[in-house]
Amino acid sequence: MKAKVIKNIRVNDKYGYMIIESKELSSSSEAGKFFMLSPRINNITNSDPLINRAFAIADVFHNDTILFIYQIVGRVTTILTTVKEGDELNVVGALGTKFTICESKNVALVAGGVGIAPMIILGKKLRSQGNKVTLFYGGGSSKDILPLDILSGSYDNIEISTDDGSVGCKGLVTKLLLASNEKFDHIYTCGSTGMLSAVVKTVLSIDDGIDIEVSMEAKMGCGIGACLGCLIPTIDKNGTIANRRCCVEGPIFDGKTILFERLV
Numbered sequence: 001m002k003a004k005v006i007k008n009i010r011v012n013d014k015y016g017y018m019i020i021e022s023k024e025l026s027s028s029s030e031a032g033k034f035f036m037l038s039p040r041i042n043n044i045t046n047s048d049p050l051i052n053r054a055f056a057i058a059d060v061f062h063n064d065t066i067l068f069i070y071q072i073v074g075r076v077t078t079i080l081t082t083v084k085e086g087d088e089l090n091v092v093g094a095l096g097t098k099f100t101i102c103e104s105k106n107v108a109l110v111a112g113g114v115g116i117a118p119m120i121i122l123g124k125k126l127r128s129q130g131n132k133v134t135l136f137y138g139g140g141s142s143k144d145i146l147p148l149d150i151l152s153g154s155y156d157n158i159e160i161s162t163d164d165g166s167v168g169c170k171g172l173v174t175k176l177l178l179a180s181n182e183k184f185d186h187i188y189t190c191g192s193t194g195m196l197s198a199v200v201k202t203v204l205s206i207d208d209g210i211d212i213e214v215s216m217e218a219k220m221g222c223g224i225g226a227c228l229g230c231l232i233p234t235i236d237k238n239g240t241i242a243n244r245r246c247c248v249e250g251p252i253f254d255g256k257t258i259l260f261e262r263l264v
Ligand SMILES: Cc1cc2nc3c(=O)[nH]c(=O)nc-3n(C[C@H](O)[C@H](O)[C@H](O)COP(=O)(O)OP(=O)(O)OC[C@H]3O[C@@H](n4cnc5c(N)ncnc54)[C@H](O)[C@@H]3O)c2cc1C
Pocket: 034, 053, 054, 055, 056, 057, 068, 069, 070, 071, 072, 073, 074, 075, 076, 077, 078, 114, 117, 118, 216, 217, 218, 219, 220, 246, 251
């Protein structure tokens, strides 16, 4: 499907925001789901690369526009920086599973770097359901922490950490979680696989009764369950081990079912 780009803003040398317009796509956009964005702009065939890339839904405005946040790491995200207002982008979605929206609970969202993207819409949705929402947001340095205006309205509290201490508390985001006096009922997390593994371990060490949902990252070929390129090793409560497709059975998984030792 084609969607018109109505904004593409470079935040710094690492991140950009893009807003596309589509009533139809907005109606299927829920917290946790993602779109495959194509590097083909204005229908110009671009064979380098051929494969679309996954981007989380960061927010939906007025039921007709969708926000994406991209970290410039390679070919497609570099192409995305060249997109202009009014350009048309090929998009597929919304795809994948969504986060559970609990009601009237004390919840924490733990985001690492560009893992903040799905946490924006998630925080808003959770607050609208009467939850108290704390965001723990970590990055390598201040450049990895997005301007806080984009986060306004999504959280009751925000705590920040950076590896180099250039903004917020110095150290890993799990340090914030451990230092918190709050008793959380449910934790949601998105970031690198290493960070997700550390967050799940930390939560289990605090209280293994806390529910924890993770948004997993995997290299995706098709995004629709056909290529098996995005398998995540999991174990269920009965001890059954199975590979699950991140694009269809995920990207949102019960964090306690992921066999991180097979991934990192
Ligand atoms: C469900 C899902 C949702 C996602 N949501 C977002 C999102 O909202 N915003 C976003 O920016 N990305 C998101 N990603 C990751 C994004 O799809 C990849 O980063 C994508 O590969 C970038 O395409 P590229 O062509 O620019 O880089 P590629 O050519 O694919 O990669 C270039 C190089 O960068 C490395 N690389 C790839 N990803 C990362 C990374 N995250 N951090 C550091 N190095 C990396 C690769 O290993 C490779 O060496 C998501 C992934 C999944 C599975």
